[in-house]
Amino acid sequence: MNVTSDLETQPADQPRRKVSGPRPRPLPHKKSRQARRENLTGLLLLLPAAAVIVLLMGVPLVSVIIDSFTDRSFLSPVADFIGLENYIEVLTDDSFWSTFSRTLIWTALSVALQIVIGLAFALLLNQRFRGRGILRGVFLLPWVTPVVVVALIWKWMLNDLYGVINNLLAQVNPAWGDLAWFSDESLALWTVIGVNVWRGVPFTMIIFLAGLQSVPRELTEAAAVDGAGRLRTFANVTLPHLRGILLTVALIFTMFNFNNFDLVYLSTRGGPADRTMILPVKTYEVAFKGLQIGEAGAWAVLMLITIAILATLYFTYVRRSEKESR
Amino acid sequence: MKILESKTNRRVLLLLAILAATVYSAFPFYWLFISSITAPSQLFSGALFPSAFSAESYVQLFSATPIFTWLGNSILVAVIVTALTVVVAVLGAYSLAFFPTRIGQAAGQLILFTYMFPGVVVVVPAYTLLSRLGLVDNLVGLVLVELVLTVPFCIWMLRSFFLQVPKELLEAGRIDGASRMRVLWAILLPVARPGVIAIAVFSFIFSWNEYLFPLVLINADEGKTLPLGVAGFMGNLTVQWGPLLASGVVAVIPVLVLFLFLQRHLVEGLMAGAVKG
DSSP: OHHHHHHHHSOTTSOOSSOOSSOOOOOHHHHHHHHHHHHHHHHHHHHHHHHHHIIIIIHHHHHHHHHTTBOOBTTBSOOOBOTTHHHHHHHHSHHHHHHHHHHHHHHHHHHHHHHHHHHHHHHHHTSOOTTHHHHHHHHHHHHHSOHHHHHHHHHHHTOTTTOHHHHHHHHHOGGGGGOOTTTOTTTHHHHHHHHHHHHHHHHHHHHHHHHHHTSOHHHHHHHHHTTOOHHHHIIIIIHHHTHHHHHHHHHHHHHHHHTOOHHHHHHTTTOSTTTTOOHHHHHHHHHHTSOOHHHHHHHHHHHHHHHHHHHHHHHHHHHHHHHHHO | OGGGGSHHHHHHHHHHHHHHHHHHHHHHHHHHHHHHTBOHHHHTTOOSSOSOBOSHHHHHHHHHSOHHHHHHHHHHHHHHHHHHHHHHHHHHHHHHHHSOOHHHHHHHHHHHHHTTSOHHHHHHHHHHHHHHTTOTTOHHHHHHHHHHHHHHHHHHHHHHHHTTSOHHHHHHHHHTTOOHHHHIIIIIHHHTHHHHHHHHHHHHHHHHHOOHHHHHHOOSGGGOOHHHHHHHHHTSSSOOHHHHHHHHHHHHHHHHHHHHHHHHHHHHHHHHHHHHO
16 A cells, blocks of 8 residues: 555656546656657567567468468479369368368367356365365366377277276176277267367366356355245356356357367377368368368368357357347 | 255265266376276276286386487477466566557457467468478477467466556556566566466466477477377377376376476466456
């Protein structure tokens, strides 16, 4: 508090940003010079970060877009402009729409389960019990683990010959012991989604936990005094309070899952028979297996367009529902 | 839901839920570790509590693969990425939190936006760019590219920590005649230390776990990072489960130790970013 009162006694021409209210202002000339110096400092400080992002994100992004209109490949040093040919090829390719819709299923299901289970875990950790801090750490483990180890663990546990889970399942029903989770064409996608959810849950959990702890205790207590049961308190007090956080998590995790490359690539490479092939893996394969930079660029740009559409839909929805609730 | 209103029922349900969630989260780690020290004779028996143990898998791992080179590479890359990220993010967040300019705010929005781009979109041109600079198969190249993963996230997280520091504190420092850099170093950083630790842990874990960029940028066996090495090992036609599981333990232990000691900061960072960001 001393700090503030000291400040008040200082002459008004001391450096200050955003003076609000009817305070004595310094001379215009002096102020603008001051402000300009402040601005310059601000920009200089931001320079290293901007350099990293422009050089390593901006430049590559622009060159992907340019490449997508050429026949550039790793096989030849020259590239010609070929207009929309790459796009026509990709969009008329049989695998495009199946890959596209599979990516949407993968994304939607992953996000939904990560949110539901993450919220359940957060509610659990929001209860009072001994050892809660340790448990919070344990619940977070899947998220700090390298994805390669996540894939390794689950491929080991779900191995159709000697996986521990298959062994346990076989005791319930012998046929279940032989389930080839990662290589059965009708199972693989659901298995990888399951692993993806396992890995993502800790992150959603911790964000929801932060949200739950910001729910004012008076609100839930008041609801309890009014005779509302726990479920009603949750539905009518807690959940509405979490609405903003829920929407943010939905957006961020839609992007995370839509962009996911490593888990799928490490556990199935998109197989068997492309049953787990999603857009990021496909783009990688076209570039580094097919060596077609131009065509990979078209896949990449189509991904970016999809992301842009999803983000626009999201923001339109958020804005409209905000208007309605007002 | 009458069940929930009785106190004993609630305690039993809570206990069951805790148990289920713990098994769900922790059993896979138990199983990885136990399997890696199970004697080869019992490795494929699927017993929940094996009775014969041996270090055979680790011996095989250490003799058959350059795992220590991979480990060294991973540590080197992660440490340098962390150091650079902290410097760049501290300066960037200082700017966004205390020197708001119109360009700066726009840049801030853009930084948040880059966070949504798929790595796979950037990786092809990044590869071409780095090969032109002669930085493919080079850890310097890898460090540079990984900054793009860590910097945006860390700037935003640190910014929310910085915004909690009262402006008056910094202004008092300026009035006492300290330069802006001195204020940052002597006043802001000590106050926002948990935030700095949080972003350091973050960058380390991000870099340690990263797979796509090393996959594309590193070809030579001796330049591989640990995830890349383990993945190559896993992709072999005849999977040798014993040493493979041991390599998984080696890859996970450093982050677990780090996490164990710094969990509180990491959680605080995530929560601060979540609620205020």
